[in-house]
Amino acid sequence: MTTTPHIPVVQLAHAHGLPLPAYETVGAAGMDLRAAVEEDAPLTLKPGARFMVPTGLAFAVPQGFEAQVRPRSGLAAKAGITCLNSPGTIDSDYRGEVKVILANLGAEDFVIRRGDRIAQLVIAPVVQAAWSLVAALDDTDRGAGGFGSTGGR
Numbered sequence: 001m002t003t004t005p006h007i008p009v010v011q012l013a014h015a016h017g018l019p020l021p022a023y024e025t026v027g028a029a030g031m032d033l034r035a036a037v038e039e040d041a042p043l044t045l046k047p048g049a050r051f052m053v054p055t056g057l058a059f060a061v062p063q064g065f066e067a068q069v070r071p072r073s074g075l076a077a078k079a080g081i082t083c084l085n086s087p088g089t090i091d092s093d094y095r096g097e098v099k100v101i102l103a104n105l106g107a108e109d110f111v112i113r114r115g116d117r118i119a120q121l122v123i124a125p126v127v128q129a130a131w132s133l134v135a136a137l138d139d140t141d142r143g144a145g146g147f148g149s150t151g152g153r
């Protein structure tokens with residue numbers, strides 16, 4: 001069992017009163033992110049539109065980890081709502097408010113109200129790699145084949 005990374009988090013004024021993102025089940029990979037829009041000012045995402053939805057959260061991901069902002073499958077399947085830059089990358093040195101770039105690929109208006117669970121946050125380990133500049137690469141069976149080179153379906 002690995003130790004649980006602890007993430008310092010600030011709940012900004014416009015998120016006061018909202019629950020912090022939480023794992024909804026014991027085995028959940030993601031914590032659901034909630035929209036920190038004003039109670040009396042819901043957002044309407046028109047078909048084809050995108051919007052940076054505030055979460056009202058600023059947090060410091062420990063070095064060696066990243067946070068990924070991913071879509072929720074229910075919203076995608078039912079309403080065509082996705083994160084445009086999926087998966088969004090939250091760097092460990094980012095200290096600003098985390099926002100969710102939601103896009104409406106569906107055919108209907110989509111209304112976002114305060115506290116709606118609009119996306120999910122996955123904390124994952126990352127490594128930073130270094131380049132070794134070489135003149136040529138080793139041979140492999142695949143070589144430069146790709147993009148369907150092994151056949152379709």
Ligand SMILES: O=c1ccn([C@H]2C[C@H](O)[C@@H](COP(=O)(O)OP(=O)(O)OP(=O)(O)O)O2)c(=O)[nH]1
Nearest residue numbers: 069085088089090091092094097098099100101
């Ligand atoms: O869905 C997202 C993606 C990013 N960010 C924040 C945290 C992240 O650390 C920062 C930069 O993200 P990214 O590197 O993806 O954007 P960029 O266009 O490369 O901007 P920058 O030049 O600031 O790195 O923006 C979010 O709040 N939500």
Ligand SMILES: [Mg+2]
Nearest residue numbers: 089090091094
């Ligand atoms: Mg960047």
